[in-house]
Amino acid sequence: MSVHKFIGELERVDSSLAEGTEAPPVLATFLVTTSVGAVDYVARLRAVLSAAIRTTNQADFDSETISETLIPDWFAEVTRGSVVVGRDHVASSGSQQYVSRRGEEPWELQDWLFCFDPQLRGWAWWDVTQLSNDAVVLWVDSSGEPAFPCEEFRWLAYACGAKNVDGPLLRRLSEWRKSHQDPAT
Template sequence: MLHEIEDIEQERLRVARRSSSQDAPPVLSTFDMTLTVPAAEFEARLRSVLDVALGLALSVDFAEEDLPVAAVPAWFAEVSGPLSAEAPLFARRGRERYAAAIRGGSWELQGWLHEFDPDSESRGWAWWDLTYSADGKVRIWADSWGEDFFACDELRWLAYVAGAEDVSGPHLRRVDAWEQARRGAGTPETTPREGWIRSGDEAGKYVRVQELPDSPPSYLILLAHDQEFTNGCGDHWVEDRSSLDAFFAEGGWVVDWSGSDDSLEASIRSRLRSLAAGVVTPDEVSAWALHTMEGDSPQLRDARIWTALDRLSGADLLEDPGQYLHGKEDVDAWLEEFEGDGAVRSWPHP
């Protein structure tokens, strides 16, 4: 089954936050499992690995034999392929359970990541959701386009090495079963909060905080170089709210939560910050700005928005061969003018 870029973008959003009922297909495929680890840790591991894989699907050329793996969580890289002595116990045992259940060898990291090639037809599923039952079972919901038999061993591998003791399925279920499950006990209902770290140990990076179902709630903290979280650079898990407060305090983080939306203003802010930090190239930013200026967003009538886009569209201008006309001081000035008085708050957010 081919995965269009737009579909992958939506799938990655579902990994980050709950999907909408109005977008659900008539039927979904489910995988049921019992766990050997706390449910919140298991979910956090699944989502962090899938976020990286789908981010690569949106940003790199899969014609390359070796895909970038710097953002892959260390525990997953250590268990995928030749077994590293650093692989944690839960992952090593999951590897053994996968081999016993599937009767095959382990996955190589590069081979597993290549399953997410947008032009490949081998991956027969797309992530939809994860829910919990009152008896402690976990259920993964996937969109298999109505098929009851499809390639899904890469999903089984991820589930086992993330801490599943057994994995059964897939089974087709009507969408109303998912809607009922997502309203059940223990189902996460919160939307992740995203912001930009203005100062502290990780200054200049983006942070996403997701409350996970547990008693008390635990939290997944993702870091990235860009607002779209396609270039991840770390993930953390804390067991409760007091630990979350301590985590932010220890890092001395002051976070601007004003960029946690999908507006054009937020996108411009993200590109300006990434350009200032050297995460993206002037050519990439210029191409994005020119394409955006040709759109029909009502926000383009805003003089502040248009001025910022106009500046970004000229970011690739050359003064001399190999030397850009606008340097870091110019970009910093553009960013300072655009941001103005941002909403700057440390955690907890209002």
């Protein structure tokens, strides 16, 4: 993915997009059923994603480790590979769902952070829209690719409190714009 796709990404994470924002013609979506209220889920997701982007924007990807100081403690705890049950019930539940549904082990935090290398990452954050009290759609820029490396994104979605994550599915920009006009969003 071209590094220019990441311009403005942190601003999109930290606040909702304004109507009329210039966007790619096609976005990839993930439908997430949450184990907590959608508003709480989105706050958790934005907190972790913002911290990860801030951290990795300053990271030296040729080093052995990346700083973990900005990463929320609850996410860092559950992102320890063998830790599925932590103090944060929402993160623990999401981690268990990930293991159950994906047949994968929980991610190690350093491995997860290294996936944010802009030379390797196949997606850039775009937006989130709410479908209901327990469902959201996560929108990412995949450069129009229907299949792209995104398991670290899926882990993020689960660890923040997802019961299920479906996708990616490509959708037109007009669908994203319409989702901002629907009363449930």
